[in-house]
Amino acid sequence: MKTVQRIARLVLVLLLLGPTIVAAGNSRVFIFTQNSGITIDILSENDFAAQFGENADIPRTDDDVIALARELYPPLGVERPDETEEARVESANQFRCGEYEVGLLFAALRNPQISDDTRTAVDHIIAQSKPPLPKTYKSKHFNFRYTDNDADSKNNVTLAHIQATAQFLESYWNKYSTNFTTPKYYLSGNRKVIDIEVYYLLKKSGWTSSFENSITLCSTWVRNDCRRRVVSAHELFHRVQYSYGYISGTAMMRWMTEGTAAWIHKYTNNNIADYIFYMNEGLTKPEKGLIKERAVDAAHFWVKLTETAPSGWEIIKDVWTRYKANGHKGKAAVDSAIRSDLGYRFDNFVTLWNNTNFIKDLANSSRTYDYTEDERIVNACGLTFGPLSHVPIARTAFVVKDADTAIDDSVKPYGTKYFKFELEDDLTCLTIGFDAPKGTFSYSFIGLQNGKWMKIASGTKTHYSYGRIPLQGPNRWTTVVAVVGGTREGGAFKVWADARCIKGNWTGTTSTYCYGEYFRFNQLGTSLTGLMICYDMSWIAPWCRVKGTIDGLKVTLTRFDCNRWRTCEEDCSGNYVGTINSTRDCVSGTYAHENGTVDQWIMVKGAVDPSLIPDECPP
16 A cells, blocks of 8 residues: 555656656556646557558657647747737637647657657647636536636636536536437546636637547637537537547548537537538538548538438437447448448438438428528527528530530549539430549439429449430420539549430441331430331332430440341341441441341431442541
8 A cells, every 4th residue: 555655656746847658568658747637648650550540630740740739729928920800700700629630739649759858848838828727616527727817808707607618518418428428538536527628719619639638618609608508519529429439630530520519519509500500611612522521511411311310310329339339430330320220321321412412402302302401590699500502513514406515524532513504495315424434423413494303313333324304395304413422432524415316317238138228216315216128129128116225425226026028037137236426427336137147337317328328437
């Protein structure tokens, strides 16, 4: 017992004198002494690479670590060039969480290549950035430190502000512990505790990290009855995520960590509805990659997921529970939760989400393709939130008769772009399609009639065409919107609309018995039907029915049901395969006879003398 007491006294002395470095087997623990509750487990090189190697945002050198620390924790009394009136107003009105940036700093300090001198310097930099916080207040689970009389009035809050904040934090603690899991805490005696520090933060509303025992809240947000609710709910939910195993600084997790923490604003404070602001940030920039680039602006993904899943908000709990169980794999956790709750894959839900973001603004949008808050407008916190923004159309093209139109572009993995094809009134045929040399995609073509959606045709392959497009009558399409999303890879692609018809009269030559083959085609989208009339040397004029498809430039025909044929041993049926040229007036390829022999096949547009058919199609 005396030995334990001596060790405890020694640790206390070290804490008072300077940074504490504790050896634990082959690893070391660096304990900050000027900022209580911050402990850095220094990893091996292999473990650091495994945990943080994919995150290029984490600084890797001592100088870069110091630079990030100074950016996040500027010293008191030093004028900041970015502290403009505009920045102060934005800081007071727009929620901005610093969990990711602070997490980068502390993750960097776990790198064995970073020196202990740098860790000590960071401890000092953080301490020098805070005003004195002499006031304290304790609630059941929270220890507050704050000031009400600082020389810089921006840092000051009152006891009433702190008590109100504590009340909300305790209510969220109870709600999260009951419906999710208990937020990450430390033990103070028998109390489960989180420290709360309150002072002014420029451009941040609050932050915490998995390496700390504390949450830092911006004083201007704590002073406001409306804003203190959302910042408390948001930062405390990050500590719920830590209890599920998330470690601050882990690569490609902001879409989950900040995304679900933005959704928690709806779950806890739906009457304030500030989460709509972050939904709109995402809607107005659909090209951003969901997994690699989004943070709070992934809010609309999680809102749509909870509004679509039969389990409602519980799918968020399911996602984080699976994340804890599967070795902390974010996308895999979401995919398995979607499969369990909705019965389809992650990529299928992303396609639904992408389509919803456009269709929600149409006159006949349904619950499947809408948000409950689409036209919602809420006045709260002195601000107006809503309605939801429209997604931007990247490019618009006009489709005219006997012409083709194409748009070349690219998308990032799990980013999306929207394109519009306006259809002229006199089109007689139309095929729309998608082509990509490589990559992975999910795309939809949404047929519209005067602002209402009529049908959705979707695909995932690198080549796709769709031609069953009504151009006349009550179901006529007037517009086609192409929604192109990248999946695992994304990449370059082309979306196109081809209004050049093969329908009408054509003349070809292949048959031993026919001097000329006269075709008369009807075309519906990519489908071809019609007749082939054979003028043989005796002008008996047998004929056959034909059917087939035109897929891009490829024409495939089969002839059948022949009448008045000289003999049916060879040519009563057969298959044509050819390629149409760029001017759409000549097809060249092969004709496979019924007996297996193959001849060259040429077909030109119009009823012409077969002797005038060229040996090759012009380009």
